[in-house]
Amino acid sequence: MKTTVRGFKRLALAAGVAAVGLLLTACGSNSSSSKGNYTSELKQSKQLTVGLEGTYAPYSYRKDGKLTGFEVDLSKAVAKKMNLKANFVPTKWDSLIAGLGSSKYDVVLNNIAETPERKKSYIFSTPYIYSRYALITKSGDKTINKLADVKGQKLAEGTGTNNEALAKKLGAKTVPSGDFTTSLALIRQGRVKGTINAREAWYAYAKSNSIKGLDYHQVSDSQAEPVHISAMFNKKDTKLQAKFNKVLQQLRKDGTLTKLSEKYFGENITSK
Incomplete structure (x- = not known):
């Protein structure tokens, strides 16, 4: 009888170890899958770091010392829906795109047109401006x-x-x-x-x-x-690009894009 009890104890212990093993495996799997999330592609945790000039009204410029503009407000709206804070890095045009290549920021929003040459090195969001x-x-x-x-x-x-x-x-x-x-x-x-x-x-x-x-x-x-104006990402950041596109579609659907366009341009320039 004692032998049987020990046998049950051993079986119970083995089952417990197996359960713990399965739990750890599951946790490891979740952890691994979380690394595939777009947040793993961010330069800084909980922030969407945005490169722009900050001197190009009405896209991005300073008013009373504060950064504002269509692309500034758009970046904030996108970041908010992604549960992130928009962090802006004003950069001169001649080094703006190179700064993305060196991972100075996550994305560039600066009235940038999609061109065949740029597509060789970078990936783009769906257009948020159709520039006619x-x-x-x-x-x-x-x-x-x-x-x-x-x-x-x-x-x-x-x-x-x-x-x-x-x-x-x-x-x-x-x-x-x-x-x-x-x-x-x-x-x-x-x-x-x-x-x-x-x-x-x-x-x-x-x-x-x-x-x-x-x-x-x-x-x-x-x-x-029309020229397609889009956000630009490094080629490796495909998950961040996909999440950005999803949020951009939501902002288009709920009228945010139109509202921001009319605020800064007096007309809707975001329609295809």
């Missing part, structure tokens, strides 16, 4: 009404921009311009015939400045396809 072109000319000038009319004409364009590339492709002569305001001044002065730029640049300018002396010509998608 606009043609701006001097009021009363009937010689330019659409993109096909710019051939042989002198246009003010930023060096190295998509706008300059399109103008040249269409046969225009380009005059270097440092920013949109300068381009508009050159048009008013009659030094150039116009400028091709993003419609959101026009919306943002018109929201707080006089547009007297200027005409805005909407460029249809058939004339030039």
